[in-house]
Every structure is written in structure tokens, then in C-alpha cells.
Amino acid sequence: MPVTAGKIAEFLGAPTWGDPGREVTLIAKFLPGQKGSLSFCKWDKADFFSSIELSVCAVVICPQDLPETALKNKTLIPVPDARLAFIKSANHFFPWRKFNPGIDPTAIIAPGVKIDPAASIGPYCIIKEGVSIGAQAKLSDRVTVHSNCRIGNNVIIGSGTVVGQDGFGYMADEQGNQMPFPHMGAVVIEDGVEIGANVCIDRGALDDTLIKYGTKIDNLVHVAHNVVIGRNCLIVCLAGIGGSVVIGDNSYIGLSAVIKNQKKIGSGVMIGMGAVVVKDVPDNATVVGNPARLLEKQALKDAPSW
Incomplete structure (x- = not known):
């Protein structure tokens, strides 16, 4: 779903340099970038200006000390920490982690286990007696949780x-x-x-x-x-x-x-x-x-x- 540079800047509490109505539909690396994408850049490389023209990103989150005229034909969002602001924006506007609540039919769940309905239990997981698992918790495939362990909300546990x-x-x-x-x-x-x-x-x-x-x-x-x-x-x-x-x-x-x-x-x-x-x-x-x-x-x- 498209989002404008102005909306991203508002979320970050930052100004925009350039067209605030410019839209992005995805995130990408600064170089080479992708058309219609949001990215971020650093201002610490000797070849920075020579590489600017190679990027095709539409909106770039940049350090505050970057010259306002540095990125032609792009909209800039100047912030104190470009990388952190990009992470916040990407997670808010372009969530990339897939989450499907429910228990995979191959999972083995002991009687009496407490699993929040909003949790996700992946294939071939083993959950033993007395375990509790909170809301929005995600267990990937083949996770084993032994007896009486307690897993909170929004916990992610990887495979194996x-x-x-x-x-x-x-x-x-x-x-x-x-x-x-x-x-x-x-x-x-x-x-x-x-x-x-x-x-x-x-x-x-x-x-x-x-x-x-x-x-x-x-x-x-x-x-x-x-x-x-x-x-x-x-x-x-x-x-x-x-x-x-x-x-x-x-x-x-x-x-x-x-x-x-x-x-x-x-x-x-x-x-x-x-x-x-x-x-x-x-x-x-x-x-x-x-x-x-x-x-x-x-x-x-x-x-x-x-």
C-alpha cells in the first residue's frame, strides 16, 4: 500500500526536503535502490556525491547534516539517526514478519498447556505439560518447550x-x-x-x-x-x-x-x-x-x- 514521504516524516517527527506527496511502496538498499522505494543513507563516505545519482530510490531518510540539495529528484527526510529512523519506518509501514495465529496440526501439545489464541505454534513443535505461551508469541518449526516453562507475549523463537x-x-x-x-x-x-x-x-x-x-x-x-x-x-x-x-x-x-x-x-x-x-x-x-x-x-x- 503506497505511503507518502509526508506521512513517514510525520511518524518520525521530522521535516521533508522536497515533495512530501511522493509515494513509496517498498523498502530497498540505497544503492542501487528500486523505483518507488524508501531507503536511508549515511553521510560518511568520500565517494558519497558521486554515488548519489546511481540510486533510484524515491524517498531517502538521511542524516541531518547532509546538504539539503544533495539528492536531486528525491525527497529527503533528515533525522538525527538515519538507520534507526529507517528501521522504525520499515517496521511500521512495511511490516515484513509474517504472523499467522494458530497451532499447526503436526505440533504435539500436552494436555492442559495454556496457549493464547493469538499465539502461533509452528510445524512439529513439542510443548510439554504445564507450559504457558502468551499472545503474539511465535514458535517456528520444531521448537521444543519442556515442562512448566513460561513464554511471554510477543516472543519469537527460531527453528530447532x-x-x-x-x-x-x-x-x-x-x-x-x-x-x-x-x-x-x-x-x-x-x-x-x-x-x-x-x-x-x-x-x-x-x-x-x-x-x-x-x-x-x-x-x-x-x-x-x-x-x-x-x-x-x-x-x-x-x-x-x-x-x-x-x-x-x-x-x-x-x-x-x-x-x-x-x-x-x-x-x-x-x-x-x-x-x-x-x-x-x-x-x-x-x-x-x-x-x-x-x-x-x-x-x-x-x-x-x-
Whole structure:
């Protein structure tokens, strides 16, 4: 459905440079772009002006410091953060995620499970006893949710993910035989969480494993028992989070990072890719390396000697 540049600008609380009545029907990359499309651009490339004429987009969300005359024959919407404004506009005017409420007939659902009528359960999912799933939650194909786990509203879980498997906890008896520690907790996933494909999230032992509001977890991540992940965190693929780790709000765990069990990670933390975290990390710190160090200390260690 066509939408005008003026309507998009109004949604963003921004002005328009050029024709506010110009319509767009889709979103596209800035280069080469597509006719009748909405896109965004950056203002940080040396060849920016030479590439402008190659774009065929109709409406472009741009940085505020871009010269008003830079894009001829286009309508501009200047904003403080062009990428963020584009994301907001694309999700509002051109929603790209398909959502079909209902339960696929191949799914296996235990008796007494509570699934909101507005949820979507994909093919070959397995939902065990005592589970609850909120409104607008979407489980892709072959997701398994073990007993008593709770999934909130607007949660997305990718293909092949397992929620609530027993955690890895053993202790040797007098003869050296490894005995499993009881895992009687559950997994609680709060509203707005998104989880990728083939993720494993273990149930808690005597407490629950908890993933708080708005956190996003990439594919192939392991979250061990009793972990607590704060609000609006980003956890990138292949990360491994050991048992009973606590992560504060708005933290970032990089590609293939590993966090040792029982460590506390503050809020606003950035853990670099491949980092091996063996100590607690304070709020707003950046750590890198193996073993992970505060970035300032790591930079000093790696500095050349003269």
C-alpha cells in the first residue's frame, strides 16, 4: 500500500526536503535502490556525491547534516539517526514478519498447556505439560518447550530451539560415579524476547532460568541453568553462558564469547568476540581477549615495546 514521504516524516517527527506527496511502496538498499522505494543513507563516505545519482530510490531518510540539495529528484527526510529512523519506518509501514495465529496440526501439545489464541505454534513443535505461551508469541518449526516453562507475549523463537532441557549439573559419589543434580526449576522468557535457531536454554536447578524483557539471542547460543539475563541485551551466535551467570540490562555478548559459571556481568557491558570471561565485569565496561581483560588494560598489554 503506497505511503507518502509526508506521512513517514510525520511518524518520525521530522521535516521533508522536497515533495512530501511522493509515494513509496517498498523498502530497498540505497544503492542501487528500486523505483518507488524508501531507503536511508549515511553521510560518511568520500565517494558519497558521486554515488548519489546511481540510486533510484524515491524517498531517502538521511542524516541531518547532509546538504539539503544533495539528492536531486528525491525527497529527503533528515533525522538525527538515519538507520534507526529507517528501521522504525520499515517496521511500521512495511511490516515484513509474517504472523499467522494458530497451532499447526503436526505440533504435539500436552494436555492442559495454556496457549493464547493469538499465539502461533509452528510445524512439529513439542510443548510439554504445564507450559504457558502468551499472545503474539511465535514458535517456528520444531521448537521444543519442556515442562512448566513460561513464554511471554510477543516472543519469537527460531527453528530447532530447545527451551527447558535439564541443565548440566553433576557430582561424583564415593565411588566416583557422576550423579545428576535435581533440575526442578523452569525457564521464564519475558515479553518481547527474540531467540534464534538451534538455541539451548536450560531449565534452572532449584530456581528458574530467566530471560528478561526485550533481550535478543542469536542462533546457536547456549544458556545454562539458573542464568539471569537482563533487559534488552544482545547475545550473538555461538556464545556460551555458564550456569548461574547474572547479566545486567543493555549488555552485549559478542560472537563466540564464553562466560564462566557464577560470574556477574554488569549493565551496559560489552564483551568482545571470542572473549573468555573468568571474572566479574563491572557496569559499562568493555572486555576483550582470553582471559578477558578490561579494554584499557588489554590495549596496554598489546602495545609494542620500544
